[in-house]
Amino acid sequence: MAERDIGEPAAAPGLRSEAPGDGATDRRTLPLYGAGEVDVPFVVLSGAETIAADTFWDVHSHPTHELLWNEEGASSAVIGGRIWTVTPAAGLWIPAGIRHSGWTPAGIRHRAAQFAVDSVPSISDVPVAVELTPLLRLLLDRLDADGLAPAARARTEAVVLDLLAPARNELTLRIPESPLLAPIAATVRDDPADATTLAAWAGRLGVNTRTITRAFRAETGLGFSRWVATARMQHAVAMLARGDRIDDVAERVGYHSASAFGAAFRRITGASPGRFPSQ
Template identity: 30%
Template sequence: MWNDPVLDVLALGNSFAVRSLVREGEAAERYAHQHSEGQLIYVERGTALLETPDAIVRLAPDRASWIPPDLPHSVFIERSFRYHSLYVSRVLYSLPTLRVITVSPLLRELILESGGWDKRNVSFVQRHRKALVIADELGLASTVPVNICIPKDSRISWICSLLESNPGDSRSLQAWADEAGTSAKTVQRAFTASTGLSFHQWRHQVRMARALELHAQGMRVIDIALAIGYATEGAYALAFKRYYGHSPGKLRAAKGP
């Protein structure tokens, strides 16, 4: 006999602990919306941009994002994709903060399998048993820092959004200040007050975060360098090593031939 208070609560409402929705296509835009349940987004193919009022997260197949209930968010995808949305009952799991996690092999297989539960008529109890494992894996997963936070200061939030979208934009601090109709000192002070970083440090952080994503896609080092604003492969490799402590070539070696 299955004795589980969570299962009993869900059964009374005739609802599942985890519902799965799979989306795929060439491009997609879902502007600000929210859900009454928590949502786990996992990109099986391609990359996705997840935007909340306080952060921008780029998702690739090595990570997933937990979106707590009632948090407004947007999703933008520019190329061919396939991603999974798991809607998780508050009764089962309800972490109240945004979290980006590494996806273990077990969690990945459960996410992929959940997309076929309806077609295979998986029973209520079977779904719940697997949902419990999903909840356990969410609790055990390592957190990936959400490095790219968009400041709320309207003087610079638009600059940050544009740089996150295109980290290869090499305009100077003065050029951004001119476009904003203010001084470079004012923009610099706003960055320091809102992020704890200078303009150049914040942009460098965005570039290094995007570099990892492009490496994961298998791009050549020279192409990554040009895409994120470096004129040469050598300049990029030096900046990468100073930031991460090892050369980008080590990533290629870790992947193997």
């Protein structure tokens, strides 16, 4: 079965999407597999790795469904032009055979669980966020433990599968690639505090505001303001997950007060800044 290709990855805002040439980044190349192309001797296989250096994962795909999350900190995955933020609270389900790439900063405790396609139906035909509740994390930890008896493993796997479901909120963003919108995306990626208004961008690019608004909705599904706010929140989550103070994060992503930042954060993510990077 051929791998499912939903597009080549785009650059993640605020996160490097290609390895620099100075050797500071670990670049990993993994195979492209189709869904179920390799028979695996497990139902769920959970593993963990502490990432020693900033790591870029080249485009790859798995014969199994994959669930990604972190024990601490934030990483990103890129699928079909969408940037997904992965944290201890918000994992990412990637159906088998779907191509993806990723970026994991140094120091992240990275977790991944593989699910056999012949035993586990995908919870979605497309990538979706999964809420990593404390119970679900404990059960996945148990599957990672050595010496778990077969009967106990089977019971644990059954409960894990029962708990898996798409989250109500997900932090994902499609990156526009048209020549018109690319300068806007690049600016927000490099400086989430940039305060250039829609009208100012229209003047700078020589078009009217409706042209930019229509282009954003056509390429990303979001209006200009919502897209910028979502891009800012992806930056914010990465900062919060590494322990930065809320007041500092608010200022660095362009908000004049923690209360204004908190309101925007809740509107985009469905959670408060203090609770989002649950560890």
